[in-house]
Amino acid sequence: MEKFQDIYQRAAQRKGGTAMLEQLLHAPLATEQLKCLSDDAWLEEFTRKIFQSGFYWSVINNKWAGFREVFWDFSVEKLLMMPPDMLEQKATDERIVRNFKKVQTIPHNTYMIHDIAAEHGSFSQFIANWPTGDIIGLWAYLKKHGARLGGNTGPYALRALGKDTFLLSRDVENYLRAHKIIDGGLQTKKSLTAAQAFFNELQQQSGLSLQALSLIIAYSVGDNRVGIQTTPA
Structure with a gap:
């Protein structure tokens, strides 16, 4: 070596x-800085990386203001109350990239973030406290419990928001x-x-x-x- x-x-x-x-x-980011991130920010970045996967990143970024409008700035609290039929409606909105399978990851990852936050105080605290000496363990956790967060998608989202990986x-x-x-x-x-x-x-x-x-x-x-x-x- x-x-x-x-x-x-x-x-x-x-x-x-x-x-x-x-x-x-x-x-x-330092651990304390990571803990200050909102859980909404994680949902947004997971969603951004999911949509960027296999697509031109510039296209997704150019439409991102529309994504934020359609999905209430990725508010975990609001999205938890969204009925399934409304998700189908949002998936056809021209302000976003209309890929229903990827849109379906939003409620799934919303519930994941909510459940982890309930156990650890916040999703950001959970991420911040995960040891970098086993960062692949965090990758595996996101892949198992999240939607479409395997491969490089989860790691790229972690990097984007400042988790050392x-x-x-x-x-x-x-x-x-x-x-x-x-x-x-x-x-x-x-x-x-x-x-x-x-x-x-x-x-x-x-x-x-x-x-x-x-x-x-x-x-x-x-x-x-x-x-x-x-x-x-």
């Missing part, structure tokens, strides 16, 4: 130097395969466990967040050019 310093130096060289690389790294982007996956850290299916328990162990080891060597490490690995390989990130890391 490569040492962190070797990966870091290669990433810095590819990005035009240490100063340039450091400008491209962004820190996740690595991402299995194409560049990161290629690195892990090239160095024989994983083989076989990317989302198998064996591969995910190996990836987590690798990132945990790098974290011990560097003291950096999983997010920073994920970015550094992505920048150390692949087709991304100096100062430009071409794929999510």
